[in-house]
Amino acid sequence: xxxxxxxxxxxxxxxxxxxxxxxxxxxxxxxxxxxxxxxxxxxxxxxxxxxxxxxxxxxxxxxxxxxxxxxxxxxxxxxxxxxxxxxxxxxxxxxxxxxxxxxxxxxxxxxxxxxxxxxxxxxxxxxxxxxxxxxxxxxxxxxxxxxxxxxxxxxxxxxxxxxxxxxxxxxxxxxxxxxxxxxxxxxxxxxxxxxxxxxxxxxxxxxxxxxxxxxxxxxxxxxxxxxxxxxxxxxxxxxxxxxxxxxxxxxxxxxxxxxxxxxxxxxxxxxxxxxxxxxxxxxxxxxxxxxxxxxxxxxxxxxxxxxxxxxxxxxxxxxxxxxxxxxxxxxxxxxxxxxxxxxxxxxxxxxxxxxxxxxxxxxxxxxxxxxxxxxxxxxxxxxxx
Amino acid sequence: xxxxxxxxxxxxxxxxxxxxxxxxxxxxxxxxxxxxxxxxxxxxxxxxxxxxxxxxxxxxxxxxxxxxxxxxxxxxxxxxxxxxxxxxxxxxxxxxxxxxxxxxxxxxxxxxxxxxxxxxxxxxxxxxxxxxxxxxxxxxxxxxxxxxxxxxxxxxxxxxxxxxxxxxxxxxxxxxxxxxxxxxxxxxxxxxxxxxxxxxxxxxxxxxxxxxxxxxxxxxxxxxxxxxxxxxxx
Numbered sequence: 321x322x323x324x325x326x327x328x329x330x331x332x333x334x335x336x337x338x339x340x341x342x343x344x345x346x347x348x349x350x351x352x353x354x355x356x357x358x359x360x361x362x363x364x365x366x367x368x369x370x371x372x373x374x375x376x377x378x379x380x381x382x383x384x385x386x387x388x389x390x391x392x393x394x395x396x397x398x399x400x401x402x403x404x405x406x407x408x409x410x411x412x413x414x415x416x417x418x419x420x421x422x423x424x425x426x427x428x429x430x431x432x433x434x435x436x437x438x439x440x441x442x443x444x445x446x447x448x449x450x451x452x453x454x455x456x457x458x459x460x461x462x463x464x465x466x467x468x469x470x471x472x473x474x475x476x477x478x479x480x481x482x483x484x485x486x487x488x489x490x491x492x493x494x495x496x497x498x499x500x501x502x503x504x505x506x507x508x509x510x511x512x513x514x515x516x517x518x519x520x521x522x523x524x525x526x527x528x529x530x531x532x533x534x535x536x537x538x539x540x541x542x543x544x545x546x547x548x549x550x551x552x553x554x555x556x557x558x559x560x561x562x563x564x565x566x567x568x569x570x571x572x573x574x575x576x577x578x579x580x581x582x583x584x585x586x587x588x589x590x591x592x593x594x595x596x597x598x599x600x601x602x603x604x605x606x607x608x609x610x611x612x613x614x615x616x617x618x619x620x621x622x623x624x625x626x627x628x629x630x631x632x633x634x635x636x637x638x639x640x641x642x643x644x645x646x647x648x649x650x651x652x653x654x655x656x657x658x659x660x661x662x663x664x665x666x667x668x669x670x671x672x673x674x675x676x677x678x679x680x681x682x683x684x685x686x687x688x689x690x691x692x693x694x695x696x697x698x699x700x701x702x703x704x705x
Numbered sequence: 706x707x708x709x710x711x712x713x714x715x716x717x718x719x720x721x722x723x724x725x726x727x728x729x730x731x732x733x734x735x736x737x738x739x740x741x742x743x744x745x746x747x748x749x750x751x752x753x754x755x756x757x758x759x760x761x762x763x764x765x766x767x768x769x770x771x772x773x774x775x776x777x778x779x780x781x782x783x784x785x786x787x788x789x790x791x792x793x794x795x796x797x798x799x800x801x802x803x804x805x806x807x808x809x810x811x812x813x814x815x816x817x818x819x820x821x822x823x824x825x826x827x828x829x830x831x832x833x834x835x836x837x838x839x840x841x842x843x844x845x846x847x848x849x850x851x852x853x854x855x856x857x858x859x860x861x862x863x864x865x866x867x868x869x870x871x872x873x874x875x876x877x878x879x880x881x882x883x884x885x886x887x888x889x890x891x892x893x894x895x896x897x898x899x900x901x902x903x904x905x906x907x908x909x910x911x912x913x914x915x916x917x918x919x920x921x922x923x924x925x926x927x928x929x930x931x932x933x934x935x936x937x938x939x
Contacts, residue, residue, distance in 0.1 A: 614794020698766040
């Protein structure tokens with residue numbers, strides 16, 4: 321500890337240089353942390369934990385087209401199918417367009433079988449009360465907490481896609497596995513059909529639960545074959561693949577993020593190596609003086625390494641802190657518009673990865689000039705004025 | 706006032722060569738010299754005579770290529786790098802021509818540096834640093850950084866740093882070379898005091914006859930060979 325003061329003073333030798341390299345480190349670590357966290361969040365969305373035996377049937381042409389609700393009869397007849405829930409993204413907001421969150425019109429009975437992993441914590445009585453009340457809805461815990469809602473409250477929802485603004489009564493508050501699941505509201509599908517003329521007999525998708533996950537490829541293939549060459553063809557896909565279609569809309573995000581990360585890493589390594597080399601080289605005489613005083617090579621190496629590592633630790637910690645702050649802001653501001661951002665936070669693995677990368681950069685950029693400086697003879701160092 | 710006693714520096718057939726690729730350049734050749742504890746020696750000679758090399762060897766910052774070199778009871782040839790570093794910290798105090806203070810540390814912190822390698826507590830270090838600051842009359846400048854000190858003051862800080870660990874031997878390479886006459890006199894007086902009152906063995910390399918006359922002995926080197934040793938009548 322008695323050397324910490326010396327290390328700190330040496331680091332602050334050129335305040336401008338230290339400030340600039342620190343800013344570079346902070347920005348680089350921030351960028352890498354945010355990008356890697358974004359990738360991790362997208363991965364989590366596309367690899368969302370499911371019950372394994374759920375898949376979705378949608379219009380072959382895309383998510384904005386509807387399927388006849390009558391298709392549900394055929395789906396239910398399949399021997400491997402346990403339950404079918406028709407579902408439609410409603411896209412409404414609460415009071416103000418800023419209060420946007422996920423809201424769906426779903427089959428009020430089968431949804432509890434199909435999404436038993438996503439919706440939990442409701443009592444039998446609450447479920448029955450919801451199913452009984454055509455204008456009832458259930459909301460996730462996070463959403464209820466955010467707006468201070470409780471069971472029995474009336475929620476006016478203003479449609480943005482459909483010309484309908486239902487007044488819904490909260491009949492239950494459920495728990496989910498992820499923040500995005502608890503930021504959701506469900507109401508009766510029949511209410512949508514009644515309120516929107518063109519939706520009568522139509523649905524955006526069918527969610528299907530099979531007896532086993534092994535059944536999915538067979539049933540999915542059978543369904544798509546059955547409706548092939550009909551006026552409305554279907555596209556059946558696993559739940560994760562369905563989420564992935566949203567992600568793929570953004571292009572090959574993974575390759576772009578990894579590319580940018582590598583470019584930033586290379587750039588920051590070059591900058592840090594240059595800075596540390598310069599910082600150590602200009603102290604050649606000082607290092608010789610320290611060694612003449614009795615500081616061993618190992619001790620001087622330790623001091624120089626401590627200086628480099630302290631710099632990257634500071635830069636890394638501040639960069640991660642900044643990323644954490646920005647992640648929170650993104651979650652709060654854009655979370656309602658981009659659902660996957662509701663679960664956007666810095667994973668411990670990402671933080672460790674970024675901190676580790678920062679330390680490796682610090683180590684590499686310091687060890688080379690530090691070794692060169694300590695290997696130089698004292699006499700040679702004293703001459704280097 | 707301490708009297709010179711048994712040799713604290715014993716040099717026998719000392720040789721030092723530098724190598725430029727395969728070419729051997731001898732700097733010191735078969736040098737014999739004994740310096741008693743408490744002695745004050747000035748190493749003199751023309752440029753290239755080997756006086757700084759001899760000083761560096763005695764101070765343990767360079768290695769001889771041959772001969773025996775015993776300083777403060779240790780055969781320096783037998784010490785490895787780490788042992789030699791520790792030995793320097795305990796036995797040698799350096800004073801450089803350009804002071805070589807660490808610019809980011811203030812006077813107090815510069816002087817404290819050699820003590821960081823010891824097991825002294827912070828309070829003990831503070832006590833020792835203040836003691837030497839008083840000795841060099843710089844108590845009021847303890848918080849000043851090197852850039853805020855005059856050349857003479859910087860050299861006094863360097864002297865304080867050299868003596869704070871209470872080394873037996875002080876080595877100084879042209880200690881007055883960068884100072885004006887007044888400051889040079891002050892530094893030389895201080896070195897004489899350290900020799901006479903505190904019994905420090907002092908070796909200085911100098912071209913300055915005035916500085917050389919402050920020593921008790923002058924060692925003249927010529928082309929790496931000991932030419933003569935002269936006692937100074939002060």
